[in-house]
Amino acid sequence: MTSLRRLSVRDLIDGRPFGRFQTLLVFLGFMTIVLDGFDAVVMGYIAPQLKLDWGLSHESLGAVLSAGLIGQAIGAMAGGPLADRYGRKPVVVSNVLFFGIWTLATAMSSDVRGMVIFRFLTGLGLGAAIPNTSTLISEYAPQRMRSFLITVTLCGYTAGGAGGGFISAWMIPAFGWRSVVLAAGVLPVILGVILMALMPESLGFLVARKKGAAAVKAIVARIAPEIARTPYELVQDAQSPHRSSSIRIVLAPQYRMGTAMLWCGYFCVLFLIYLLSSWLPTLVKEGGGYSVSESAIAMAMFQVGGPIGSLAIGWAMDRWSKHWILAGVFLIGAASVAAIGETSQYYLALCGLALVVGFCMSGGSVGMTALATGYYPTEARATGSSWMLGIGRIGAILSAMLGAEMLSLGWSMSDIFTALVIPALIAAVAVLAHKRWDTPRAAGVIQHGAIPHDKDASKPVSTNP
Template structure:
């Protein structure tokens, strides 16, 4: 008789091995380059504005074009990854944003550059959710959230390194040199991924792929297992009769899906608004210098790194939705506090760190939550669509920030108003947790 192995149980019962660590490393490198290319236009914007003589509105069109592309890319890539595989979509997305970043070097006007940034964004938008999905499917459940958040910390590493590289390269070689590096590295990485990145073994089992393909990965994942005469499953019936979109929007997942979309939209709205406008708000509302405002904003970003790792660690030990709900509640309190302590600079920087810790850290945690919430057959679609809707919030934040400045609100009033998206995102996580707990109880009763 042939032996049957539940691949999810196999991954959960084993310590994290070298093969899984290699997958996490490749995912981290993907996200580092994704972070570098996502913010690359911000680094070259001052030089571009000076050389081309363009207005702030034209520059804003170029900067927002990438976000539009990212939203579209995320929405398209999820269903494709659930149908054709995580690897093919990831390799294609990395190659895509690399090639179009290289092509951006040849731009001669605002229109062509904005169009190329939309195309670049298509690849960038696919990278984060599908990397999260692949890491989640190779991670044991006891450390899944932490490994996903650890991988996504690469985004800030890539964004920060872009600043240092740009500061050296632009004065010496001009702004196209930054685009050259930002395009060449992803193209090189994509060629490496073709040979070195494995497909998700859970995806292969869900699609009834050939035993040889599955066996080759199991032999690397658990080399001590004799795979001769072995068949594989996911410990449950597969959902091949439904498309990934139908699963995500089905009755059992619909409420959870809507709460994820709502929460991520609100969180990214707040994060991008603060990232873009916090220096201006602190400078004009608090009476600080440009350097002081930049340092306070940097503390906001640094807090996000610590928050991502801490939230991921906590999510592996307690109820995931509850951890995120409390994180966003504390983040809302910290947002409110910024407007009340503008006269105390050191305290202002400390609170900005706390805001980043909670809001950025919580947003990264939501990627881990989405990767845990959906079944293998719809995991990429669920995670990608959440990211896509979140990008819409990021786009909207640019207009909201400009409107707030135009209204001339005081700093306390601005940050009092910004409590609302934090509190609503906490509410979304609370409802998500209720829905998940209710679904689990129904599933348990049905199994009796």
């Protein structure tokens, strides 16, 4: 008689090589984030031309840029709890379709008011895509390469932003700004249909929710066919002893201070990234006296640095102290930001420094997402990650407004970039402070009774082929 084999989801994934099923998932996640990144920064690329065509003031342009960021903040904070309740896949797919459709509407805008409304609605979809995609990837990634795989996926954001820069530099002069926005809307709709067919639900979520036995069996057969051919039970990796909402778990005493440091650091990082994403082309054009195409290329260099930094930082985080790696790159980023303000008359140097800032700050932001997904338990992982991104989006909203205000006050390029050193330094301090409260408990390791796992009460998913 064959005995029943009992193992956790984490043991199932960690005990096997990274296979084709997971590679497909990472590719789908990467493409989702590529289009999210393209769509999120497309308004920054068209801003100089839009301002010229419509005769917009800095304040009106700031309202258009801020509307999408407000939507992203709300979408991120709502999307995580929804994904922890209903599943990662339905939230990711619906949000990709949602932001694609409203981006198409944005391309048809005829006035500022309509564009503000459409960008707000677009932002609702954009905000939920990154945290829930990264959560899904983290739950299929072996622990030994989790940070790297998350950063591989999320570097799609800056890859999409960089690709958008080169596309914009070609399409805006040739076809006008609406052509770029149309491209940013059509592609997500196509991808959403593909995701419906190919993207799996999280195995950890299915087991934690004790549902979808057929789906669990199909997923196990693709990850570990030798296990699928024998009787087995899957149990949840770690579970709170009390049934609590995901939000209450994120704010529970054992996570509270670590959560606060993640929020503080990510707020500052996104403040800096989005200010540059929204205003760098305008700053380069007006502060340096360059053309629209030259300013778009400088912005593209900032975006190119992101995926390079994401891969390098993720690789390093899997080998050395995550916190010290992130703090170090944020400090280098701070120095590079200060240097940009002093090199506005040297185009090649400006582009090179923009690349370094993108490497450090955009790459570091992806590293912080990997840090967050490893900090919380399964039943609160999407919420913990998405709320960090939601708080970060508030910084992004303020950055768009502050960028418009600084330009309206007549600040020089040097003054603006000197001021931007401050958030980079705060982010480095917050990451190091988080180290004090970071423990392996959220990754499924039970320490000090923080997350006891009552295996008899867990009602594991059992499959007997």
